[in-house]
Amino acid sequence: xxxxxxxxxxxxxxxxxxxxxxxxxxxxxxxxxxxxxxxxxxxxxxxxxxxxxxxxxxxxxxxxxxxxxxxxxxxxxxxxxxxxxxxxxxxxxxxxxxxxxxxxxxxxxxxxxxxxxxxxxxxxxxxxxxxxxxxxxxxxxxxxxxxxxxxxxxxxxxxxxxxxxxxxxxxxxxxxxxxxxxxxxxxxxxxxxxxxxxxxxxxxxxxxxxxxxxxxxxxxxxxxxxxxxxxxxxxxxxxxxxxxxxxxxxxxxxxxxxxxxxxxxxxxxxxxxxxxxxxxxxxxxxxxxxxxxxxxxxxxxxxxxxxxxxxxxxxxxxxxxxxxxxxxxxxxxxxxxxxxxxxxxxxxxxxxxxxxxxxxxxxxxxxxxxxxxxxxxxxxxxxxxxxxxxxxxxxxxxxxxxxxxxxxxxxxxxxxxxxxxxxxxxxxxxxxxxxxxxxxxxxxxxxxxxxxxxxxxxxxxxxxxxxxxxxxxxxxxxxxxxxxxxxxxxxxxxxxxxxxxxxxxxxxxxxxxxxxxxxxxxxxxxxxxxxxxxxxxxxxxxxxxxxxxxxxxxxxxxxxxxxxxxxxxxxxxxxxxxxxxxxxxxxxxxxxxxxxxxxxxxxxxxxxxxxxxxxxxxxxxxxxxxxxxxxxxxxxxxxxxxxxxxxxxxxxxxxxxxxxxxxxxxxxxxxxxxxxxxxxxxxxxxxxxxxxxxx
RNA sequence: GCGAGGAUGGCGGAACCGGUAGACGCGCCGGACUUAGGAUCCGGUGGGGCAACCCGUGCGGGUUCAAGUCCCGCUCCUCGCACCA
Numbered sequence: 001x002x003x004x005x006x007x008x009x010x011x012x013x014x015x016x017x018x019x020x021x022x023x024x025x026x027x028x029x030x031x032x033x034x035x036x037x038x039x040x041x042x043x044x045x046x047x048x049x050x051x052x053x054x055x056x057x058x059x060x061x062x063x064x065x066x067x068x069x070x071x072x073x074x075x076x077x078x079x080x081x082x083x084x085x086x087x088x089x090x091x092x093x094x095x096x097x098x099x100x101x102x103x104x105x106x107x108x109x110x111x112x113x114x115x116x117x118x119x120x121x122x123x124x125x126x127x128x129x130x131x132x133x134x135x136x137x138x139x140x141x142x143x144x145x146x147x148x149x150x151x152x153x154x155x156x157x158x159x160x161x162x163x164x165x166x167x168x169x170x171x172x173x174x175x176x177x178x179x180x181x182x183x184x185x186x187x188x189x190x191x192x193x194x195x196x197x198x199x200x201x202x203x204x205x206x207x208x209x210x211x212x213x214x215x216x217x218x219x220x221x222x223x224x225x226x227x228x229x230x231x232x233x234x235x236x237x238x239x240x241x242x243x244x245x246x247x248x249x250x251x252x253x254x255x256x257x258x259x260x261x262x263x264x265x266x267x268x269x270x271x272x273x274x275x276x277x278x279x280x281x282x283x284x285x286x287x288x289x290x291x292x293x294x295x296x297x298x299x300x301x302x303x304x305x306x307x308x309x310x311x312x313x314x315x316x317x318x319x320x321x322x323x324x325x326x327x328x329x330x331x332x333x334x335x336x337x338x339x340x341x342x343x344x345x346x347x348x349x350x351x352x353x354x355x356x357x358x359x360x361x362x363x364x365x366x367x368x369x370x371x372x373x374x375x376x377x378x379x380x381x382x383x384x385x386x387x388x389x390x391x392x393x394x395x396x397x398x399x400x401x402x403x404x405x406x407x408x409x410x411x412x413x414x415x416x417x418x419x420x421x422x423x424x425x426x427x428x429x430x431x432x433x434x435x436x437x438x439x440x441x442x443x444x445x446x447x448x449x450x451x452x453x454x455x456x457x458x459x460x461x462x463x464x465x466x467x468x469x470x471x472x473x474x475x476x477x478x479x480x481x482x483x484x485x486x487x488x489x490x491x492x493x494x495x496x497x498x499x500x501x502x503x504x505x506x507x508x509x510x511x512x513x514x515x516x517x518x519x520x521x522x523x524x525x526x527x528x529x530x531x532x533x534x535x536x537x538x539x540x541x542x543x544x545x546x547x548x549x550x551x552x553x554x555x556x557x558x559x560x561x562x563x564x565x566x567x568x569x570x571x572x573x574x575x576x577x578x579x580x581x582x583x584x585x586x587x588x589x590x591x592x593x594x595x596x597x598x599x600x601x602x603x604x605x606x607x608x609x610x611x612x613x614x615x616x617x618x619x620x621x622x623x624x625x626x627x628x629x630x631x632x633x634x635x636x637x638x639x640x641x642x643x644x645x646x647x648x649x650x651x652x653x654x655x656x657x658x659x660x661x662x663x664x665x666x667x668x669x670x671x672x673x674x675x676x677x678x679x680x681x682x683x684x685x686x687x688x689x690x691x692x693x694x695x
Numbered sequence: 696g697c698g699a700g701g702a703u704g705g706c707g708g709a710a711c712c713g714g715u716a717g718a719c720g721c722g723c724c725g726g727a728c729u730u731a732g733g734a735u736c737c738g739g740u741g742g743g744g745c746a747a748c749c750c751g752u753g754c755g756g757g758u759u760c761a762a763g764u765c766c767c768g769c770u771c772c773u774c775g776c777a778c779c780a
Contacts, residue, residue, distance in 0.1 A: 031699090031700095032699060032700085033698095033699050033700065033774075033775075034699095035699095036698060036699050036775075036776090037698095037699085037774095037775060037776080039698090040697095040698070040775075040776050040777090041776085043776095043779065045779070045780085047780080063780080064779095064780070065780060066779095066780065067780080078780095120778080143778095144778090145778045145780095146778080146780075147778075147779065147780090149779090150779045150780075151779075151780065154780095155780050156780085157780085158780090162780070163696095163778090164778055164780075165780085167778090234779085234780095236779060357774085357775090360775085361775095435772090484707090484708095484719085484720070485707060485708085485720090486707060486708065487708080490707090490708090492707080493707080495707090495721085497706090497707095497720095497721050497722075498707080498720090498721075500721080500733075501720055501721060502720095503733070504720095504733090505720085507733090507735095508735095511735090560707090560708070560709090560719085560720095561708090561709070561718085561719080563719080563720090564708090564709075564718065564719035564720075565718090565719080566719095567719055567720070568718075568719065571719090574736095636715085637715090638714075638715040639715090640714085640715085640760085640761070642760080642761090643759095643760060643761045644761090645715050647715095648715070672747090680760095681760060682760090683714090683760050683761075685714060688714050688715090689714045689715075689761080691714080691760050691761060692760090693760050693761095
């Protein structure tokens with residue numbers, strides 16, 4: 001059962017940092033997606049706060065608007081049902097109706113509100129306010145399309161220029177007054193919908209003819225002058241509630257004293273430790289903090305007056321701890337301080353932070369907030385904790401979502417299957433099944449089951465047991481399977497075929513090296529690269545080409561293409577050995593190969609390395625790139641006729657146009673396409689392409 | 696609705712600055728070998744066609760000698776936010 005309760009809890013004032021958290025996003029090397037999510041979460045909006053006098057009363061209703069330029073068009077007001085003035089202002093004869101509406105709104109959950117299809121509803125309070133600009137008497141309503149949690153929980157409604165207000169005004173027959181004119185093509189009368197774009201102010205007294213963007217500033221200035229309102233910025237971001245009624249979490253170091261009130265635990269008594277509870281029943285949440293059942297924990301004395309007092313029994317949100325752990329990592333053994341500033345300043349910020357998108361707002365926003373706060377306390381120099389952020393995709397697996405019944409093109413989903421899939425429809429077409437990336441597979445009981453890739457999770461039972469897998473296949477296989485399947489920012493689907501591919505690849509590496517073991521041991525790695533020719537020279541070139549690619553890809557986290565390059569080089573080693581014996585250049589290639597393989601498959605690489613070299617790959621470092629090996633003297637150039645490839649020629653890298661032309665005209669297929677035509681233009685990009693434009 | 700990203704073979708995915716689309720792998724087809732192994736090795740594999748050749752990177756235009764890549768206009772998909780005044 002779920003019930004709402006009022007609790008006394010602790011908050012951190014993250015809203016005080018809203019602007020800085022927003023502004024500093026600019027300088028971060030983070031995915032745009034994550035930045036966009038944080039911006040939306042903070043939800044800054046600029047506008048004005050305007051006071052509306054209530055007819056016949058002292059109170060004023062304050063609203064927030066981003067469109068002060070439309071003030072003259074405010075023809076009614078709406079209070080959120082939870083707004084304290086809603087019931088207060090309700091006229092006696094309408095009170096019952098208003099109360100019923102407010103009570104109904106209170107009972108509704110967020111989900112129910114949305115499920116109602118957003119047909120706007122509301123009730124007239126029987127009270128009037130005065131439009132401070134026009135002096136007009138405007139009715140006050142309450143409606144649940146106005147959110148109590150945002151702005152002031154009350155709005156001025158401008159139906160002519162706000163689609164939500166327009167909808168509401170239409171439904172309840174409220175007046176609609178145009179105050180912004182569309183430039184160029186004047187708006188139809190009456191309006192067919194809200195005009196929300198900028199334009200020219202009309203019906204707005206002294207502001208007539210003003211451009212609306214400029215009008216915003218002018219109206220605000222005018223309001224400020226008259227004491228009717230002022231510029232204001234609001235945020236969607238709320239303060240951070242950190243109190244949790246659970247056992248696992250850092251105790252909140254506060255003492256409640258009947259005489260002194262809330263008193264912080266003095267620094268020298270920190271940290272307050274959790275009582276050592278071993279009984280699972282004790283730890284389980286029960287609607288209040290489990291620590292409420294432990295007087296040995298909460299009974300204490302007041303640090304101020306020394307009288308009997310009670311510790312706060314709530315614990316902190318665990319995001320509290322994850323918000324600064326990376327700072328502790330810079331100085332993990334410090335007994336005196338969370339971390340020393342010099343240590344933190346030496347290491348921070350984190351150059352490359354890696355995590356899933358699920359942390360896009362909470363963890364990453366809280367950590368940024370903590371860093372800024374600690375910066376303000378002088379505890380750390382940086383203002384941002386994570387310079388670079390990489391959000392990796394998740395590992396998925398084909399998952400059984402339960403039985404289905406197929407009749408022709410229709411696929412019926414029995415209730416449990418439908419729930420598993422979290423789908424509203426209980427029937428699909430075969431095409432829908434394909435579209436959602438699902439498949440129908442026979443089940444052992446003879447029925448068909450619907451299978452679809454889903455994120456690996458305990459609850460779905462579609463995970464891979466790490467222990468047995470590593471025992472059977474080895475950790476290297478798992479690493480290659482995951483890294484090769486897709487770029488790391490994509491989700492990847494773990495499949496048996498993928499595992500097979502990784503297995504085959506690593507076995508091929510193993511065999512290539514071990515089959516040549518004796519010969520490799522009998523060969524030195526010494527050679528003069530100037531002496532290399534033919535196959536040897538080609539292998540040397542391929543080796544350094546691979547080294548360059550793997551180095552770059554590793555740096556850019558493109559593991560899939562790095563592994564592809566290693567596979568290519570392995571194919572080249574096999575090809576080489578079909579032609580040539582074990583040579584010094586081959587031995588060097590094997591040596592480099594193991595060094596390059598090491599980051600991806602450390603166990604097998606190290607094991608093979610030990611067959612030949614005494615030290616560890618950890619000490620071997622990274623091979624040095626020979627740029628000169630990358631230069632090819634003969635290159636393949638594509639020959640196009642009118643932009644279509646008709647053949648290729650092999651010519652020296654920097655051969656002049658004449659040479660390329662001569663060679664190109666020897667290609668039969670090129671000749672055929674030039675037959676009876678005149679070459680009017682030759683485009684030649686040395687080393688890449690020769691395009692002959694013929695007419 | 697708003698915001699971000701995307702669409703390339705049967706599949707996962709390559710393609711630097713506009714320059715031979717489809718690297719690498721999976722799957723599939725054919726062959727070799729056999730100490731039957733989780734085999735391995737060799738060859739083939741975008742579509743159509745006997746072929747020359749034609750078509751082909753979501754769709755429609757455009758720029759260019761040349762477009763997956765640049766520009767304009769759409770469609771669809773994924774994710775996030777969503778009555779935020």
